[in-house]
Amino acid sequence: MFPNKATVESLEDAAHMAEVQGRSLWGDARERFFRNRAAVVSLIVLICIAAFGFLGELVAQWERDFVDFSLMGANATQGVPSFETGHYFGTDASGRDLFARVVQGTRISLMVGIVGAMVAVIVGTLYGATAGYFGGRIDGIMMRTVDVLMSIPFMFVLILMLVIFGRSLFMLFLGIGLISWLDMARIARGQTLSIKNKEFVEVAFATGVHPLKIILRHIVPNLLGIVIVYATLLVPSMIIFESFISFLGLGVQEPNTSLGALISEGNKNVGNGTPWQLAFPLAFFVVTIFAFFFVGDGLRDALDPKDR
């Protein structure tokens, strides 16, 4: 009746093997992500761009707000990008080093994108999870509010705000944050609706865990996958959005700059024979956006198996 030794051993082996082969959801996702070549390359590119934005000033030969008066007006002939003068990307119309300015523009654009996405993720996830978890009338009121806010053209309201309260980076962050959480709240709510009927939430509820704790400990962690995917796709749209505002001249103010402001400036000077003023910021902009899209796509394939 007793199992013989061989069976026990084979069972032990099997148990051992299962332990070795067992992979977490995250491990699985990581492997899927690293198999996607475009996503991995884009991730490396992104790391390089971030390093450029945050460490580039160590390489720059000139201060970003140093105005070289000898170059003013002679920008098209004297301000050409070259290694000898130390102006790697040339100079802008006021004789400032474009390399240092692109470094700063990249940094500010990345920061706006990431901070905007973070605000969206934190506010949106908590809001959506709360609405989804409680359901009923609370859900109705909360999501109706989102619907109402969504149908307001926020680009125009943001410009109105920037005009009225002055143009500052803080205002820009606030305005972008105000707009961006709405979609996130919808996505988080949809996911929460399917999670809240799972057994582990029921158990937590039955043992008397506080609703707030259920949301934070049991629901939000299970939303993480889709939240991360959405956040990565949100960063480039935040960057585009900020660039759009800066392109209008309402975003980041001098002496600070962003990629959008630099593109706008390059665009104005395109007839003056200084194509580098448009080319370098544009190149950084396009590459950054591309990289974020590919990383986001890769993450979606890795973390969201049904959307393939």
Added chain:
Amino acid sequence: MTAYIIRRLAVAIPTLLILVILSFILMYAAPGGPFNSDRPLPPQVLANLEAKYGLDQPFWKRITTYVWSVTTQFDFGPSFKFKDRSVNDIISQGFPVTLTYGFWSFIVAVVVGVSLGAAAAIRQNTWLDYLAVGISVGAQVLPNFVLGPILIIVFTLWLGVLPGGGWNGGQWQYLVMPVIALSTSYMASIARITRSSMLEVLNTNFIRTARAKGLSPTRVIWKHALKPTMLPVISYLGPAFVGMITGSVVVDLIFSTGGIGQFFVNSAFSRDYSVIMGITILVGSLTILFNLVVDILYAWIDPKIRY
């Protein structure tokens, strides 16, 4: 269906009111009045000006007057900077322009986007598919304020075939570049949505049945596949429309077309609050109206929807 439309209207109207009140409060909270300038006006002149524009009234009186005149008479009041023009004059000058190129951009985005996406899905994994996906990925990283200058460089400076800006009564030469700049990224999104939606539809049972009973491929696609494919596309049309109206700000700036976007930005710089508010409310109402139309269209097309 009627009940559904009424219910949707019941949401749309308060939204509109909130928008009007919100923009009024924003303007009211603004530090400094519209007549503050570097050279301070004599106090009596200022008092007269404020009395003329009704700025000396208390908050509640001003907000009710404003909301009332906007909602019942569509009167956005006088402009603070252009002494002889009202906000309505400015809107009626700029809005037809915006509407013209907005309309064509919308048509181009939908027609090209849907055909590109559908063609890519029908010929999945051929060069046509890769080309369509490539275009839509590329177009997504080229926002209109990047695409606009590139178009000018290519078509005006290099080839010299199209005028670099202006409107000239809306002749087609002046329309081409604004429409391309405005429609491209939405065209790309529509192509992407159409492609994935079409792929899904082509794998369903009723398409297999249609093929099995011997219908021609063209008939299967036009008669059976296209309608369900369009559902997600239609729900994207709302955001696309909003984006096009917003994008008009950039188009006006780059191509000097003279639409409401140009007035909006100029007023933003000269702190002409009544014009900014008027345009914000106009665009907001259009957005709400359009979303309503899209929702009703959706409910009408999709037999599965409960309303």
